Amino acid sequence: MAEKLLEMTDIVKTYNIAGEDQVVLNHIDFDVERGEFVSILGPSGSGKSTMMNIIGCLDVPTSGRYILHGKEIANMDQIELAHIRNKEIGFIFQSFQLLKRNTILENVELPLIYSKIPTRERHERAREMLERMGLGNKLDFYPNQLSGGQQQRVAISRAVVTQPSILLADEPTGALDQKTGQQVMELFAELNEEGRTIIMITHDKHIAAHAKRIVKILDGVMSEGVTEDA
Amino acid sequence: MLRESLKMSWQNIIQNKMRSFLTILGIVIGVTAIIALVTVVQAVIDNVNEQFDSVGANTLVVSAQGTPLKQGLTDKELEEIRQIDGVVGIAPSINATMNVYRNGVVYEDVFIDGKNELFFQRNKIIGNGRAFNYLDVEQKTNVCIISGEFQKEAFIGENPIGQTITLKGIRYVIVGVADGSDNSVMTLMGGNTTDIYVPYKNLMDLSGQNRIYALEIYMSENAKSTKYISDAVKQYLNTAFNNKEDSYSLIVMDSLLDMMKSMQSMLTTALTAIASIALLVGGIGIMNMMLVSVTERTVEIGLRKALGAEPRLIQIQFLTEAIMLSLLGGIIGLMVGLGISFLCGAVMNIAIHISWGAIALGVGFSGAVGIIFGFTPAKKASELNPIDALRSV
Incomplete structure (x- = not known):
């Protein structure tokens, strides 16, 4: 009944390393519906980063079909991919990836610049977003003047401000202490309540457990996981 | 978008003041040399021409020492x-x-x-x-x-x-x-x-x-x-003087004037060519700094691409920075060059005219240097793979 937002069919990704083809993703089928909160759980080297790159349109699969929000991604060129990333994906990185020479307001405005939103509207939307995140009094601060948790909230603001189809989080709590990490997870739950689709990639099953659905990935093979005892 | 590019470039340049300064020094020296040389040479020659002109046209100058007997x-x-x-x-x-x-x-x-x-x-x-x-x-x-x-x-x-x-x-x-x-x-x-x-x-x-x-x-x-x-x-x-040609000399002012003028253009060309070498060296300096900058900002470039920046935009961004750097050098060089020219003018007691040609030359050259030497680093930045870029944290 729910709309399929993301539809992967028979995805294969191989890398040529030292003259040898190495299969990183092995015939993966993966669907996400609108409004889901999914964790992709796997140890390092399992292929989860590659999975994230393909979901995030940073990379294209070697073979297979990937339809995101009704668009076939597999054959897109760099420019089209850039547009898709800007419009459909909100990235949240482990190490926040904020531009340290820019204020947090400017950081949140950045993706809006690339969507060619006029200056005034851009300011307005970025400011509103940061106010919602409780950072309304710190708009002119630089990232290094904020705590880790605050920085991750800035990064989340930046991801959400474009109203993307998917929030794609890569180890979002990896650089945070447990308490702050917990707060970020609560924020994710809240965003999900509002109807946002979230895909979170992690190696930590306790973090993964915050999601409503967990898929496991191991040696390039994906399996629907049980929520408990991963 | 251009405004963003300009703003970002400017931020980056002033954030690395010392490095930016050292980088543009070559351009500053090159443009200073071109402006000062062209302006001063022009002024000296104008001055001489003016004096010749007032005597000049339709005049023959004869010096007639004669021979011992005559x-x-x-x-x-x-x-x-x-x-x-x-x-x-x-x-x-x-x-x-x-x-x-x-x-x-x-x-x-x-x-x-x-x-x-x-x-x-x-x-x-x-x-x-x-x-x-x-x-x-x-x-x-x-x-x-x-x-x-x-x-x-x-x-x-x-x-x-x-x-x-x-x-x-x-x-x-x-x-x-x-x-x-x-x-x-x-x-x-x-x-x-x-x-x-x-x-x-x-x-x-x-x-x-x-x-x-x-x-x-x-x-x-x-x-x-x-x-x-x-x-x-x-x-x-x-x-x-009994057919002794070395006993007198005769100068036709008109042909002397023509000679002066062709000498002037030769001199200007030669000096400009020499000063261009400084610009070339300056350009290489800019290229070097831009390449270092691309390497340093790999993660930033990756992030910008992940957030939806087209490759072309990244390229424009870095090209803007290179051009801004070299133009900055060009403008500083222009001012220093004009300053030196006026100083020379004061010392030599000749009138200095600001030549728009020289200004266009200085600014044009430095802008061109920015484009030529900024192109490769900018291209390199635009071709960075966002995955590799983000991974190098």
Whole structure:
């Protein structure tokens, strides 16, 4: 009944390393519906980063079909991919990836610049977003003047401000202490309540457990996981 | 979008002040050199041209040392030259140094120049009083014209007109002051600066010379051919000096002017070429800094791409930065170069004109350097794979 937002069919990704083809993703089928909160759980080297790159349109699969929000991604060129990333994906990185020479307001405005939103509207939307995140009094601060948790909230603001189809989080709590990490997870739950689709990639099953659905990935093979005892 | 690019570039440049400064130094030096050289050379040549021009056109300058047996030119020969078809007048020139007396004060070794009235008609150098006239010269009137310099030396706070000086016991009445610059070709060609002018026939008597060794020949303005007249003069001198060509010299001012002009363009080209080497080196410096910058900002580039920046945008961003850097160098160089030019102008006492050509050259060159040497790093940045870029954390 729910709309399929993301539809992967028979995805294969191989890398040529030292003259040898190495299969990183092995015939993966993966669907996400609108409004889901999914964790992709796997140890390092399992292929989860590659999975994230393909979901995030940073990379294209070697073979297979990937339809995101009704668009076939597999054959897109760099420019089209850039547009898709800007419009459909909100990235949240482990190490926040904020531009340290820019204020947090400017950081949140950045993706809006690339969507060619006029200056005034851009300011307005970025400011509103940061106010919602409780950072309304710190708009002119630089990232290094904020705590880790605050920085991750800035990064989340930046991801959400474009109203993307998917929030794609890569180890979002990896650089945070447990308490702050917990707060970020609560924020994710809240965003999900509002109807946002979230895909979170992690190696930590306790973090993964915050999601409503967990898929496991191991040696390039994906399996629907049980929520408990991963 | 352009505004964002400009803002980001500027932020990046001022965030690395020292590095940016060192990077643009090459450009600054190159542009400074070009602007200063071109402007100063232009000014010097303009200055000389201006002086030549005022004497210049339609003038032949003759120096006639003669042979041991036939020295210089006699009055009769001068008159014959005057009669050559197309010649409208001649101005003989003679000079001597002698002591000048005034009110019991001796001015030693003063440089005296003997001229006729035509000389002053051609060279408007009288600032105060009057020039010589035909009668002064022909009747050997005891009148003289003093230079502005000599006035400062001998007549501080006085009006010299009407006063007298004594040359070899003869009183000369001062009728004029020559305070315009002496454009006479003799002076230009390394002669002394004249202190006192007297009618040339007077000076021949005073110095005991009866021959003329130098003169200017003025040709009719609508003379059909300068060459025709100069050939006629040449032929006359040849005959007069027994076909000894090294006994006289004849300079056609018009061809000298042409030569000056072609020399100027050659000199400017050569200097610009040399200064361009500095720009080349500066460009390499910029390229180096941009490559370092791309490497340093790999993660940032990756992030921007992940957030949806098109490759082209990244390229524009880095190109903007390179151009901004080199233009900054160009503008600083322009200002320093003009400063040096005006300083040179002040020291050499010549007028400096800001040449738009030189400015366009400096700014244009530095902008071009930015584009040429910024292109490769910008291309490299735009081609970074966002995955690799983000992974290198």
